[in-house]
Amino acid sequence: MAYSEEQEMVLRRAALASLILEQRQEEFDRARRTENKLSDVEEKAIAEKVREATSGAWHWARNYTKTYNQHWREQGRSTPYEPFPDWAFFPIVLEHLEDDSEKVKLFEKSRDMMVTWIITAYFTFECMLVPEREVIVQTMTDLKGYQVIDYAKHLYQSQPEFLRQKFPVPKPIEKQANNEFMVGSSKIWAIPSGQGKIRSYHPWGVFSDETAFQPEAGIAYDEARAGGVKKIVLNSTAAMSWYFDFTHDAETT
Numbered sequence: 001m002a003y004s005e006e007q008e009m010v011l012r013r014a015a016l017a018s019l020i021l022e023q024r025q026e027e028f029d030r031a032r033r034t035e036n037k038l039s040d041v042e043e044k045a046i047a048e049k050v051r052e053a054t055s056g057a058w059h060w061a062r063n064y065t066k067t068y069n070q071h072w073r074e075q076g077r078s079t080p081y082e083p084f085p086d087w088a089f090f091p092i093v094l095e096h097l098e099d100d101s102e103k104v105k106l107f108e109k110s111r112d113m114m115v116t117w118i119i120t121a122y123f124t125f126e127c128m129l130v131p132e133r134e135v136i137v138q139t140m141t142d143l144k145g146y147q148v149i150d151y152a153k154h155l156y157q158s159q160p161e162f163l164r165q166k167f168p169v170p171k172p173i174e175k176q177a178n179n180e181f182m183v184g185s186s187k188i189w190a191i192p193s194g195q196g197k198i199r200s201y202h203p204w205g206v207f208s209d210e211t212a213f214q215p216e217a218g219i220a221y222d223e224a225r226a227g228g229v230k231k232i233v234l235n236s237t238a239a240m241s242w243y244f245d246f247t248h249d250a251e252t253t
Contacts, residue, residue: 145190
């Protein structure tokens, strides 16, 4: 059974809401059982767990969060929630994203490679660990942008409780707007694609998803570079476009 984009988003949000309710009940029950403050030894043990869990983006993505598959039942999976697959190119993608020697990162993908998921994981991880990060997401439609924000929220909420407590959100996930994900003092915004949209912001990072299908992607890219953005990530399936010419030029220079 094929779902429309709107149906997929409803399914994801219903699953996320259910996950949040379960976690809130677990936290409430645990709080009722635990009246005393943590000892120094317990606090040190938790701090060490946090350091280990966040020692690298791929380590965190593979072991401490989960993706969501809307088609899990049709694919014969036992659950919609699973860790990132242990695919060899995921660590390579994250290593490339983490490399600060070049600010522009270009990706070409197929629909089943989960590249949007792993790039979203990178920016989510950055926003958790680094205060005052601001990331802008642009894609084909507002709905597509909301999907990327939903990915970030799901990845955050799928973490163990000790990580959610270490990196708290300033507003409950379910009360954050469709176009925003906020954690600590950092945030990821989904904004409309097109010319002149990025100028209203001064982000550290810009994530352009399905760049080849954004008619004014080239102008938006130039605006991001002119605005001093430190990390620009362009990601798309193949199509004849400005992005096709841009990536081809990058390969031949």
